Amino acid sequence: xxxxxxxxxxxxxxxxxxxxxxxxxxxxxxxxxxxxxxxxxxxxxxxxxxxxxxxxxxxxxxxxxxxxxxxxxxxxxxxxxxxxxxxxxxxxxxxxxxxxxxxxxxxxxxxxxxxxxxxxxxxxxxxxxxxxxxxxxxxxxxxxxxxxxxxxxxxxxxxxxxxxxxxxxxxxxxxxxxxxxxxxxxxxxxxxxxxxxxxxxx
Numbered sequence: 001x002x003x004x005x006x007x008x009x010x011x012x013x014x015x016x017x018x019x020x021x022x023x024x025x026x027x028x029x030x031x032x033x034x035x036x037x038x039x040x041x042x043x044x045x046x047x048x049x050x051x052x053x054x055x056x057x058x059x060x061x062x063x064x065x066x067x068x069x070x071x072x073x074x075x076x077x078x079x080x081x082x083x084x085x086x087x088x089x090x091x092x093x094x095x096x097x098x099x100x101x102x103x104x105x106x107x108x109x110x111x112x113x114x115x116x117x118x119x120x121x122x123x124x125x126x127x128x129x130x131x132x133x134x135x136x137x138x139x140x141x142x143x144x145x146x147x148x149x150x151x152x153x154x155x156x157x158x159x160x161x162x163x164x165x166x167x168x169x170x171x172x173x174x175x176x177x178x179x180x181x182x183x184x185x186x187x188x189x190x191x192x193x194x195x196x197x198x199x200x201x202x
Contacts, residue, residue, distance in 0.1 A: 012103065012104055016100070018100045033079070040066070041068075055131050056078070056138075059152060064139065064150055064152065065142045070142060074141065074145070081137055084130055088126045088127045091123050092123020092124060093123075095120050098116055114177035115173070117176065120169055121167070121168070121169025124162045125163060128159045139152035
């Protein structure tokens with residue numbers, strides 16, 4: 001019979017699995033984004049096995065840019081520019097991974113959880129912002145050799161969803177941080193635990 005205070009195995013196993021999957025997700029989205037530019041047959045909007053991803057899809061799927069017509073330096077630049085928002089998102093996912101790793105080890109959230117959620121929410125907000133900023137830069141870069149250069153600027157449902165999720169996470173993180181800060185006054189026994197958690201790596 002399990003101890004009444006022992007952590008439930010379900011959340012522990014799920015957190016362990018998610019902490020392993022997040023690096024795979026990060027690597028996968030960066031590789032898929034690079035593939036949309038380096039493998040034009042996959043990225044083409046009319047290809048049988050069309051591949052579209054994030055910011056790159058806004059230009060490729062609309063037909064504004066043909067990856068097959070780009071020079072090697074334009075392709076390399078397009079991969080770098082379109083990867084910038086994804087790297088911002090990846091930084092937030094790594095904070096989420098730290099949170100899951102702690103749950104997998106201990107069975108409960110750490111006292112650093114509010115800070116980790118705050119960084120994840122901030123990363124989502126910056127992801128939407130960098131996507132907005134990088135789109136005109138990417139469209140101009142990929143049409144430098146064209147007779148008419150393109151300057152594309154748009155806000156899509158994914159941007160609005162990222163902004164909303166980011167704001168929600170920041171608000172939730174602030175509420176959790178306030179609860180953690182006031183918890184020792186209500187439960188003096190937690191003060192020592194907070195000092196211990198603050199001095200140990202997460």
